[in-house]
Amino acid sequence: MNLDLVREWLEAEMVNVRPSGDGAWLRVECPWCGHQDLSIQVDPDDKAPLTYKCFSASCDKHGVLTTDVLREWGCIDEPTLTELAMYNKTVNPYVEKTFVVREKRDYRIVNLPRGNAMVKLRYIQERLGVPLSLDQLKDFKIQLSILDMLRVNDIRDIATSQSHLRAIDVNCIGFVSLYDDYLICRNIAAQKGEMRYYNYRLSGTRKSNKDDLKIYGLPTDIDLLDPRAANINVTEGVFSLLGAYLHTSIGKDRRNNLFLANCGTMGQSTIMRVCKQYGLTKVRLNFFSDSEIEVSAYEKILKELKGRLDIRSAIVWYCEADDFGHNKKDIGKIRQVSLV
Numbered sequence: 001m002n003l004d005l006v007r008e009w010l011e012a013e014m015v016n017v018r019p020s021g022d023g024a025w026l027r028v029e030c031p032w033c034g035h036q037d038l039s040i041q042v043d044p045d046d047k048a049p050l051t052y053k054c055f056s057a058s059c060d061k062h063g064v065l066t067t068d069v070l071r072e073w074g075c076i077d078e079p080t081l082t083e084l085a086m087y088n089k090t091v092n093p094y095v096e097k098t099f100v101v102r103e104k105r106d107y108r109i110v111n112l113p114r115g116n117a118m119v120k121l122r123y124i125q126e127r128l129g130v131p132l133s134l135d136q137l138k139d140f141k142i143q144l145s146i147l148d149m150l151r152v153n154d155i156r157d158i159a160t161s162q163s164h165l166r167a168i169d170v171n172c173i174g175f176v177s178l179y180d181d182y183l184i185c186r187n188i189a190a191q192k193g194e195m196r197y198y199n200y201r202l203s204g205t206r207k208s209n210k211d212d213l214k215i216y217g218l219p220t221d222i223d224l225l226d227p228r229a230a231n232i233n234v235t236e237g238v239f240s241l242l243g244a245y246l247h248t249s250i251g252k253d254r255r256n257n258l259f260l261a262n263c264g265t266m267g268q269s270t271i272m273r274v275c276k277q278y279g280l281t282k283v284r285l286n287f288f289s290d291s292e293i294e295v296s297a298y299e300k301i302l303k304e305l306k307g308r309l310d311i312r313s314a315i316v317w318y319c320e321a322d323d324f325g326h327n328k329k330d331i332g333k334i335r336q337v338s339l340v
Helices: 004-013 067-072 078-091 117-128 134-140 146-152 162-171 238-247 267-278 295-305
Strands: 025-028 038-041 051-054 062-064 172-176 182-187 197-201 230-235 257-261 282-288 310-318 335-338
Touching: 004 025, 004 078, 067 078, 117 134, 117 172, 117 238, 146 162, 146 172, 146 182, 162 172, 182 238, 230 238, 230 267, 238 257, 238 282, 257 267, 267 282, 267 295, 282 295, 295 310
Parallel strands: 230 257, 230 282, 282 310
Antiparallel strands: 025 038, 038 051, 051 062, 172 182, 182 197, 310 335
């Protein structure tokens, strides 16, 4: 398998490129240390991965050239990345194991009108100012009773103590994470200073998996053939996400329009994890911010994403309330700060 696209990209985009005499290596300026000491293998032996090494004593970066490394160097060309990924897969299926495309689990969401479910439903209705029904909660992946979900899905292994599980059932509203790894439990009875969130691992084991996603997201359709940039809309919490979706114009068209709540995950990690999952490289970013978060925090996120994504726009949105997790009247006027 040839690597013409990979070589062409390296020769065109790397700095101070000098091929070796036999053409098997490229000597370039190291993206990490800035010295002219990085050698990249571009004509490897049969069934051998491409490697790179910086010979600067202060750097010594080295390893196998994976798509993650190429992205870090600034490559956002999908055919080039695909060519490298396919080559690495033929050489060694474990080379590209740093990222695993996830398959969604098949857990059923059921909300029954019993216990304190109606109290929790009224809390959601009053907070967001929208008359959602029990049936509509399923569309937003909201589970009112964790015990009902465990029973209906016949999940017998639990990831916490029985007493803690009962407390979650009484006090928390559950939001099923993007790939059904976790039930993100929001404690609506928490007093000031008490923990408001608890992530319950639905598989039953307390030990987390590095490929698990603790991100809450609304179901959406992704069309990779759509030439338009995908909208990625990010909030801190789950209610802010619902408020941004329900009360802003961006939520009207859900096609290639991702709504994601960090739920304690760093913003850049949320964005990159989901972009890799869906194969997105061209994006428009919308940050629906809590009032206390400064613009500089989002500028830092953009700096981390620079060169890894083709960012067509980046806007921070603020409202009159402390966050977007309220009814439309309390959200009030919305102002925007454009970063890109």
